[in-house]
Amino acid sequence: MSRxxxxxxxxxxxxxxxxxxxxxxxxxPKGQLTQTLHPEMAIVxxxxxxxxxxxxxxxxxxxxxxxxxxxLNNMVTGVxxxxxxxxxxxxxxxxxxxxxxNLMMFLGYSHPxxxxxxxxxxxxxxxxxxxxxxxxxxxxxxxxxxxxxxGLRPPEPYLGxxxxxxxxxxxxxxxxxxxxx
Numbered sequence: 001m002s003r004x005x006x007x008x009x010x011x012x013x014x015x016x017x018x019x020x021x022x023x024x025x026x027x028x029p030k031g032q033l034t035q036t037l038h039p040e041m042a043i044v045x046x047x048x049x050x051x052x053x054x055x056x057x058x059x060x061x062x063x064x065x066x067x068x069x070x071x072l073n074n075m076v077t078g079v080x081x082x083x084x085x086x087x088x089x090x091x092x093x094x095x096x097x098x099x100x101x102n103l104m105m106f107l108g109y110s111h112p113x114x115x116x117x118x119x120x121x122x123x124x125x126x127x128x129x130x131x132x133x134x135x136x137x138x139x140x141x142x143x144x145x146x147x148x149x150x151g152l153r154p155p156e157p158y159l160g161x162x163x164x165x166x167x168x169x170x171x172x173x174x175x176x177x178x179x180x181x
Contacts, residue, residue: 005065009013009050009073012080017050019043026074027081031137032122043116050076053084078137085146086166087132094153094161103132107153107163115152121145131166 012111054061103115124133136142155162
């Protein structure tokens, strides 16, 4: 039995879950998410809880069991509390600024880079432009936007400059050794 798939999802009081065949819609205080899940997985809603059941012990069904449960849990968590991913901007002259909803990134290039957020995504800048937070409902979109921002100037191992995740550890390398006599 899938350890993740067999766990029950507790639905908070402010969250509504509508199951319409394979399409699941979750509405909460932060917003609404809709996703089409695999038709072979059965989603059971009772007593404020969600449970995913699989039809057989076939390998494909075991794989889909945990995936379906994780997607459902992410939807419920997203509309109730939301997701947040933090990025640290390191380097001399490297910083981020908010201009309205858009994020302006100064990363050592000859021009600033303007990033327009997708729908349901917001940016927060703290610590004088050194800490950027990506907030949103959909965990996949939040992670992708954070990865796109990190890709603008990935951290480099010699000086440590660039954009890294707040929980990421960059292994530093020693530079060139001096000439031996």
